[in-house]
Amino acid sequence: MKVFICADIEGTAGIVDWEETIRGERGWEEFRELMTLEVLAACEGARAAGATEVVVKDAHDSGRNILVGRLPDYVRVVRSWSGHPDQMMFGIDETFDAAVFTGHHSRAGTEDNPLAHTSNQKISCMYLNGKPASEFTINALCAARYGVPSVFLSGDEGICAEVAGEVPGIVTVETLKGYGNGSNSIAPQRAQKLIREGVERALRQDNKTRMPDVKGPFEVKIEFTNPVTAYQSSWYPGVKTAGPRTITYAADDFFEILRALRFIKG
Template sequence: MKVFISADIEGTAGIATWSEADRNHPDYPQFRDLMTAEVVAACEGARAAGATEVVVKDAHDSGRNLMIDQLPEYVRVIRNWPGHPDSMMFGLAGDFAAAIYTGYHSKAGTEANPLAHTSNLRISRLILNGEVASEFTVNALCAAGYGVPSAFIAGDAGICADARAMVPGIGTVETLEGFGPATISLAPARARAAIRNGVERALQGTLASRMPQKAPHYEVVVEYVNPVDAYRASWYPGARAHGPRAVAYEANEFFEIQRALRFMNS
């Protein structure tokens, strides 16, 4: 059994401020270690459930965050960004049994995490078929495009609630909850134990049904903080202005939405 892990940091247990997610800040090394430890816990849970191979995409910011010498020997790790539309899911393919998400965070436009955002801080909201979307929204639909179920997510309470609504039966571990600029978090050791056990349970369950519902047609609206970014994005082929700070794009295949976002969000 092959398992894919997409690893972010802003939903890691204990995190509370942007400095802790910034590789150029003195706060970062501690949370780099905590991010890595949660990934290792997920790997151990997958192994206990029978995974023979685990592929981890380092999916935060530079794509070069994980302490790779701490990863188990059966892991392959994907670092940096190739520019592929799969983005945080790059490396996924149809022969994987499941996708797992660690360190995930709430979507832009919500207050469930002081670090809530979608893709980058230039975007105020991402709206897919009329609903405000998260990075998990896009990534779970990406996985479904390969026929891969989304089995488990660890992150803040907001993203876990969104994941349960989108993918019935998905396993979750709520690492923290946001209150304005503050967070209430599990102790990291407790979070890691819950992730390890949660992944093992999730992979032993029925996986085939853990798919988001696909739509026959998709419209994505990207609302930007700055109208300058909206103007620039409007030049993507097929994109159109959608108000003073927003651009819309439509397609029948979700991969075309991913391709548009790859360029409109850069």
């Protein structure tokens, strides 16, 4: 069995402030370690379920957060950013049996995490075919393009509830709930235990149906926080202006949506 892990940080147990997510800032060293421990727990769960190879994408900010020396010998790690349209899922392909997501967070415009966002803080809301979309929405569709089911996610309460509606049967672990600029979180050790158990349980299921529909057509709409970013993004071929801060882009093939997002997110 071959498993792909997409690792983010804003849904890591205990996290609450942007400073804790930014390389070199106060608090980042602590939370890069906690992010690493959650990834390690996912790797151990995958191994217990029979995985012979695990590929981890460090998918937060610089792509250089995970303490790679902590990873076991059956793991490969993808760091930094290649520029490929798969972005947070770069490294996945048709040879994988499952996709796992750790440290994930609620989408922009929600209140379930003080660090809620979609891709970056320039976006106030992203929609796919008229429905609000999270980073998971895009990433799960990216995995589905390769025929890979999304089987597990850990993160805040809001994103766990949302993904359950998008991929019925996905196993989730709720790490925290946001209240304004604060959060109420389970202890990191508890989160790591639940992630280890949850990933193993998820991979032992029949996961053939754990994939969103990748049949087009697709339309992505992005509402930016300011009109400047919208104007700049409007110059990508095929992008249409839909308001002072809003653009849209449509395509039949989801890969073309991924390619466009690579350039128009701001």
